[in-house]
Amino acid sequence: MNPKRILITGAAGFLGSHLCDRFIHEGYEVVGMDNLITGDLKNIEHLFKLKEFEFYHHDVSKFVHVSGRLDYILHFASPASPIDYLKIPIQTLKVGSLGIHNLLGLARAKQARILIASTSEVYGDPLINPQHEEYYGNVNAVGPRGVYDEAKRFQEAITMAYRNFHGLETRIVRIFNTYGPRMRLNDGRVLPAFIGQALRGEDLTVFGTGTQTRSFCYVDDLVEGIYRLLLSEYSEPINLGNPDEITILDFAKEVIALTGTRQKIVFKELPKDDPKVRQPDISKARAILNWEPIISRSEGIAKTYAYFKSLPSEELYRTEHKNFETYIHK
Secondary structure (H helix, E strand, O other): OOOOEEEEEOOOOHHHHHHHHHHHHOOOEEEEEEOOOOOOHHHOHHHOOOOOEEEEEOOOOOOOOOOOOOOEEEEOOOOOOHHHHHHOHHHHHHHHHHHHHHHHHHHHHHOOEEEEEEEHHHHEOOOOOOEOOOOOOEOOOOOOOHHHHHHHHHHHHHHHHHHHHHOOOEEEEEEOOEEOOOOOOOOOOHHHHHHHHHHHOOOEEEEOOOOOEEEOEEHHHHHHHHHHHHHOOOOOEEEEOOOOEEEHHHHHHHHHHHHOOOOOEEEEOOOOOOOOOOOEOOHHHHHHHOOOOOOOHHHHHHHHHHHHHOOOHHHHHOOOOOOHHHOOOO
């Protein structure tokens, strides 16, 4: 029997590269695709020597062609950090509209099952906590985060339309804050931002009073949930994340304790539309996928810190946006 063949877009990114590893490990033939606008080939360079892996340097916002059969498609191509989508807002909207349209068409042509990466950002600045899948959200479509939030909301809508109108096999995962090795140190997300500041001996920047909350899921747990969802028979959106909620201020204190540094915590104005709470209700994932996170925050952060500490010094001091301190806790 021929092995299953899967296309993974955003393959050189943080999550995409871990998914490539997982499906190679499961015996799949993996086709990776990335335009490298935010991805990095170093995340997948270890795979290039494998006959089970091939790579297409391509922007999915343009017509997508992959020769041969495809059994599955994972659409993970998208800027995901505030620094990225504030810097390249048009590309963010295009990959969430033109890109998903191209990939849904490819899935239909290949008769492949497609799983799309949505996000907890579809809930916006939520008025309920925790957030369950039936909650419609509280989103500002024209605010600074709108280019990302609305791209993901449109992705969900067109994916469901293809399922309902064409009978396409689709899966939708709403991903909550995820972290781990291969994140970009200075991409603006709260965990690498705090660790980077700690490693550089800088004070940790907390926006607002630090009472806003986040829930952090280690990447290996998330990948396991995505794998189970793809192979399940469930086609409605489903939350994946770690429900262990913590305030940003307490999280900053945890990072200082972990790194053994003596930095202070400094406070700055809260950015517009920054979510005040973020906690996944994973009741459906538990019941349908028999999934829940197993890696504690302390264990996961220790692994992530060790990864960042091993990076060359030029990575530690590189900033990726001229307005670095305008990042949003995501």
